[in-house]
Amino acid sequence: MPNTTIDPFAHLHDENYHQQYQQPLLQSEGLICTDGRTTRSLNGEWFCTLDPFDEGLRQKWFQHDQQAAEHWLVPRDYEVEAGKRVPVPGCLNLYDERWTYYEGVSWFSCDFEHDLVAEERVFLSIGAAAYQARIFLNGHFLGRHLGASTPFCVELSYLQNGSNRLQIQVDNSRHPQHVPMQHIDWFNYGGLYRDICLLTLPPVFISDFNAGLLPDSQFAYLRFELRLSEQLNGVAQLEIAELGLQFDLPISQGYGVLHVGAKPVLWSPEQPKLYTINARFGTDRVTERIGFREISVEGENILLNGQSIWLRGVCVHEEYPMLGKAANEATIRQMLADARALGCNFLRLSHYPHHELVARIADELGILLWEEIPVYWAIDFSSPETLADAENQLCELIQRDRNRASVIIWGIGNENADSDARYQFMSRLAHAAREADTSRLISAACLINREKFMIEDRLANHLDIIGINEYFGWYEPDFADLTRLLQQSSPGKPVIISEVGADALAGLRGETRQLFTEDCQADIYRQQIKHLRQSSYIRGICPWVLYDFRSERRQTRFQQGYNRKGLIAADHQTRKLAFHVLADFYHSLDHDQESL
Ligand code: GCB
Numbered sequence: 001m002p003n004t005t006i007d008p009f010a011h012l013h014d015e016n017y018h019q020q021y022q023q024p025l026l027q028s029e030g031l032i033c034t035d036g037r038t039t040r041s042l043n044g045e046w047f048c049t050l051d052p053f054d055e056g057l058r059q060k061w062f063q064h065d066q067q068a069a070e071h072w073l074v075p076r077d078y079e080v081e082a083g084k085r086v087p088v089p090g091c092l093n094l095y096d097e098r099w100t101y102y103e104g105v106s107w108f109s110c111d112f113e114h115d116l117v118a119e120e121r122v123f124l125s126i127g128a129a130a131y132q133a134r135i136f137l138n139g140h141f142l143g144r145h146l147g148a149s150t151p152f153c154v155e156l157s158y159l160q161n162g163s164n165r166l167q168i169q170v171d172n173s174r175h176p177q178h179v180p181m182q183h184i185d186w187f188n189y190g191g192l193y194r195d196i197c198l199l200t201l202p203p204v205f206i207s208d209f210n211a212g213l214l215p216d217s218q219f220a221y222l223r224f225e226l227r228l229s230e231q232l233n234g235v236a237q238l239e240i241a242e243l244g245l246q247f248d249l250p251i252s253q254g255y256g257v258l259h260v261g262a263k264p265v266l267w268s269p270e271q272p273k274l275y276t277i278n279a280r281f282g283t284d285r286v287t288e289r290i291g292f293r294e295i296s297v298e299g300e301n302i303l304l305n306g307q308s309i310w311l312r313g314v315c316v317h318e319e320y321p322m323l324g325k326a327a328n329e330a331t332i333r334q335m336l337a338d339a340r341a342l343g344c345n346f347l348r349l350s351h352y353p354h355h356e357l358v359a360r361i362a363d364e365l366g367i368l369l370w371e372e373i374p375v376y377w378a379i380d381f382s383s384p385e386t387l388a389d390a391e392n393q394l395c396e397l398i399q400r401d402r403n404r405a406s407v408i409i410w411g412i413g414n415e416n417a418d419s420d421a422r423y424q425f426m427s428r429l430a431h432a433a434r435e436a437d438t439s440r441l442i443s444a445a446c447l448i449n450r451e452k453f454m455i456e457d458r459l460a461n462h463l464d465i466i467g468i469n470e471y472f473g474w475y476e477p478d479f480a481d482l483t484r485l486l487q488q489s490s491p492g493k494p495v496i497i498s499e500v501g502a503d504a505l506a507g508l509r510g511e512t513r514q515l516f517t518e519d520c521q522a523d524i525y526r527q528q529i530k531h532l533r534q535s536s537y538i539r540g541i542c543p544w545v546l547y548d549f550r551s552e553r554r555q556t557r558f559q560q561g562y563n564r565k566g567l568i569a570a571d572h573q574t575r576k577l578a579f580h581v582l583a584d585f586y587h588s589l590d591h592d593q594e595s596l
Contacts, residue, residue: 129152
């Protein structure tokens with residue numbers, strides 16, 4: 001432990017106490033692929049202490065030695081073991097009823113044993129920490145991460161032989177400069193809600209590996225890309241046994257890319273074929289299961305492997321009964337099964353990156369995905385720090401999931417009002433996504449151009465697909481306006497209705513014009529379907545939303561803290577009438593895709 005003989009009163013007058021804990025920022029460049037590696041899980045019971053006044057950084061709580069209270073020489077305001085024992089991963093707000101609405105700093109602490117081995121490097125990998133996290137090991141600050149839903153890694157430089165203390169300061173405060181900012185329509189869960197593990201690696205290791213079908217190669221070439229942790233020259237070995245492929249990938253300055261002729265079975269919803277790929281460099285090895293497919297647009301069409309596809313989708317938040325955002329394999333499989341029962345071949349994972357298992361399981365099942373970052377509503381488009389944060393979240397998401405065939409769209413924003421600052425900001429994001437990944441489409445959920453009453457957004461120049469959120473029948477009751485909108489628009493690109501829907505309290509029945517009844521919601525779905533199937537440029541719909549979800553903005557007697565636009569209630573069991581309306585429509589399309 002560092003020396004703790006410090007002026008006991010200095011912190012009272014230090015308003016710049018956080019300055020020395022801003023850098024290094026842990027970002028996408030530091031992410032390490034975990035595929036096929038042996039990891040050591042740090043999931044389990046941790047101690048958690050709330051710190052609403054942000055005292056921990058001021059007082060350097062992380063520098064306390066581990067003396068029992070009877071041996072303290074000076075009084076303390078923090079004691080790891082006085083914290084609450086909590087399961088990690090988990091949502092902070094669900095650990096204790098008194099913490100339900102907590103937004104602020106909390107300290108998580110975990111002790112673990114380690115046997116140091118010469119020539120081994122050990123990294124900490126964190127699936128997600130909402131929203132800001134600072135990592136401390138054995139009293140040393142290692143780095144800070146921003147963004148509530150993307151993974152990050154940090155090398156454990158001060159690791160000791162024997163016992164180690166890992167402390168993470170997590171802050172889920174909402175903030176005008178964050179991505180998202182303070183105004184959101186979902187519950188602000190905090191904490192360490194995804195897996196945490198240790199990765200033990202050789203001095204030089206494979207930090208990133210990507211394989212896919214080379215776009216525009218007539219499905220005849222695969223593209224492989226590999227990055228090392230150090231800027232070395234050398235040769236990596238790759239193998240796809242099932243395709244009889246075994247070859248060297250030359251590495252120059254730590255990076256290599258190669259195109260190789262091959263004829264794999266193409267991945268599709270009907271045949272979600274995955275291949276096992278091994279990549280080796282020196283003693284390091286990664287193994288991935290990857291599907292090969294091409295997604296593209298042609299005029300107003302979306303093409304999967306060269307065939308036109310209509311996206312029968314639904315949006316979904318990451319929230320599960322009793323668990324909040326702390327999803328696990330069982331909850332994810334159930335969510336995908338519910339989407340399947342609805343007849344979906346597509347999901348929009350709104351409004352932030354979901355658990356990485358969603359895309360892995362969707363790869364297996366053959367479900368297409370739109371993944372997005374929370375550039376939501378009125379974020380601070382004029383702030384360079386906000387842009388840097390958004391861009392980093394996007395790059396972290398792309399790096400995490402770009403080996404997933406199921407992911408076909410990167411969403412770069414949702415319902416952002418048109419302004420020059422927004423245009424600059426979001427075109428920069430579109431550019432960053434294209435630089436990082438040429439094998440997916442870029443979209444955003446846009447607003448209708450109300451002046452012209454058309455589907456038109458100047459950001460469309462930078463998008464492959466225009467997403468449109470429209471709530472005719474609900475926020476805008478007159479369906480004649482939807483007819484007018486569709487007739488007046490000729491977007492020249494495929495359009496996905498990225499949101500459409502209405503609230504209904506499960507079990508509440510009434511007239512079709514009685515708001516919040518299941519009958520009203522179902523009727524709005526019927527009418528929407530009738531209108532939307534008339535436009536040839538609409539190449540898919542993603543109604544809002546699969547399940548009711550918590551949202552503190554919603555406080556009427558029907559809502560009581562929930563957005564009730566779910567097709568299934570918040571119990572994730574009760575299907576509303578509209579579920580069956582949409583399911584009937586989607587199942588009818590199974591037989592007649594091109595009628596739209
Ligand atoms: C929207 C937002 C979504 C909201 C939804 C609603 O347009 O994109 O986050 O939850 O409307 O229910 O109003």
